[in-house]
Amino acid sequence: MLYCCVRNVCKLKPSPCRVTLALQHTRRLCSAPPGEAVDQVRTLLELCVDRHYVSPGQPNTELLQRGMSCCYGPLGMELRRNLLQQWWLSVTGSTQQVFGINTLSSSKGTATDGLRIVESEQLKHILEQKELSNQQLLQKIQTLIQRSPSLRTGFLQGALEQFVPSLELVNRKLPFGLAETGLCFQPSDGSGCPAEVTQASLVWFCPPRTSSQWLDHWNRQRLKWWRKFALSPSDFSSSDVPEEELEEAASRGVRILYRFPWGQEPVETLWSRGSTELLHTHNGVRAKLQCRDGRKSVPHVISVTGNMDRGVMAFLSNSLQQLKKEDSKKKMLQRKVLKLHPVLAPVKVALDIGRGATVELRQVCDGLLQEFIEAKISTWPGYLETMPTSMEQLNTKYDEMGVLFTVVINENTLESGLLLVRSRDTTIKETKHISEIKSFLSTYISAADNL
């Protein structure tokens, strides 16, 4: 990684800072060198809060760091949206047959553990039955909870259930996949609130004899995808799951890992699961499940599950560059830039005004804003800001927000139609004509997408 931040090991002083407590978690997780990692993470989390990627509050930043869904601010929300959109396009928009589905997040199963949804009204109703003995009340409560629907922990079960209705779509021909994204729930680790995770899931059905090749195929595809958006692609790697960590149903597993400052964590996991769970879901009725791959076999299942919240944290961490630079008074400063991939960056362009007749300049900006909105270019209307700010302060702010370009309209624009465009990545300011700016931005973003 290109971090070149000030690296005084363990110079952390106790402070009421909102991320200090979250950092204790980092320290626990840290591999080496601890001080440096803590510094990096502190800087990143502070920036995420200040620049509206996540909502303030230590429990919140800690959730994100642990790879769980949290209260995202507008920029974090948009980043996750972009990430999910890209995941979806790459999985369902490939030439492989993948269909999107939607299943319910709660179901009445036979599971005895996990998270149950209990209607407190119903419980109240039971407890009000004064004529019952305590023993009877206990019995009734146990039954209530046993019969309550459980919250899903993943998308696998839903996809296995949808396998049969999907067979018609593909005329019983393998391979094909079912994709779904959304919230899943995991029991809490003591905090009392269940962990919410935004998962992206592909469940792939293939002939038994090629399941191993398919696992390799999807592993390559997914790793390539994660690396595509990274500033430093080698921070993403993939590794086989050791035999002792295999899930019960799985014969092989691969994890795609991201190297966080505190150590590696999985962002996506692939399992080769055989056909046991599929058979079990459909009560062992093989005839319903058989496909036309020459041998009438029951397909094998490969599950690919990404944690998109941890993905957000990975790309935030990966894209933060800290560079030393001189300010106008020759003072050494640290420049922090969130170099998010153009496709992921939540804000593509900021619109600001320089010197000149404010009313007219604002009108020009209004027009450009409208034009950008129509072209679906996400724009930050900086010119609506009423607090006076220097251009230097603005650039610092936009760099930390990860805004790709800053467009400045000034009195010159009113005369000649020329405006200034500053690039986040090169810091170079170019002069462009107002009529070409929209197509310049669109071309830049779609070129980055197709690289």
Place this chain on the structure above:
Amino acid sequence: MLYCCVRNVCKLKPSPCRVTLALQHTRRLCSAPPGEAVDQVRTLLELCVDRHYVSPGQPNTELLQRGMSCCYGPLGMELRRNLLQQWWLSVTGSTQQVFGINTLSSSKGTATDGLRIVESEQLKHILEQKELSNQQLLQKIQTLIQRSPSLRTGFLQGALEQFVPSLELVNRKLPFGLAETGLCFQPSDGSGCPAEVTQASLVWFCPPRTSSQWLDHWNRQRLKWWRKFALSPSDFSSSDVPEEELEEAASRGVRILYRFPWGQEPVETLWSRGSTELLHTHNGVRAKLQCRDGRKSVPHVISVTGNMDRGVMAFLSNSLQQLKKEDSKKKMLQRKVLKLHPVLAPVKVALDIGRGATVELRQVCDGLLQEFIEAKISTWPGYLETMPTSMEQLNTKYDEMGVLFTVVINENTLESGLLLVRSRDTTIKETKHISEIKSFLSTYISAADNL
């Protein structure tokens, strides 16, 4: 509506059809004339199941009909995705300042009712404490459930909590809004499973003196939006909520209604809520909430909440046309077409092959498919289908799926580069050159978007 289906009132015969039971629900809801409505709904639900909009099963189609999330098939999933995407663009992509946020779906509140998430492990743990009396066990269970997090029923509370961190973004200037979409949960109506609803929410903060105008503004905007995608826009209407139905906190309310075959139901609801809930959320600390609108007032809140699952059902219902037509043997047939708006239609184009050398034709199709995927045009690769089907059968199928265009490649294409494009809406077949087909489709879809 343009329904011209066979209308034998009450000719329903008892059958094991998968939608019969769902129809009983329709009958209960039906306004007049009942038989006709039942026929319409039966036809619609059967088509939705047959064409992979919803998964088979009576409980499932009943959920959709009641405006709740259900197991969607690939086409329904994509339709809802398109609808949510359009809602999001229209609300956050307006020139009004609206920011997207993400809040958690469970929270530890002080609410005494609603849905609680209980970890069954914890309950088991309590019940295993043999040394406790039944009275003590009951006490412990009550405490466990009281302390369990509740599932959200809507996005309002989350947005009210995020008001303060968002103030910095807008420099304390009103008005602005916070938008969020996703799953919300409501207690069951006896079935035991909580209702899941895909909601789209805008919470708008404005100066008290203009709150009434803003309610009118958003009402107009939202009604215009629903009508934009409708085949028969007048089926959407808006109406003031009568005083006796107002929510406790609200001083005024408006509902946007859709006229289903069984009667009107709200697809979006707007409330003018004053500032009471906002103050309550922030413990009455007015100083934290005051904005710069000349009078340092605490903003008023307007909530706009759409039910996107009911929206899916509304557009499916609105777009189904049943037309009489003659087949090639002069027999009268019913043609069913799902005339979904080009922007909403889950599949924009189907790719099929006619007569000619199969291997070469498939190669051409592979190339076109790749081209369409890159242009993000959602494509149905009909040419991969291995069952022989007549062109007439294909057209019937694609019309019922709501596919905008069918492109047929045949031996002529190999020689001249010319292919046939059939339009769902006009049924006219045009000859086009293979090099212009992608841009033709893109232009058609974006033109429909900008109408």
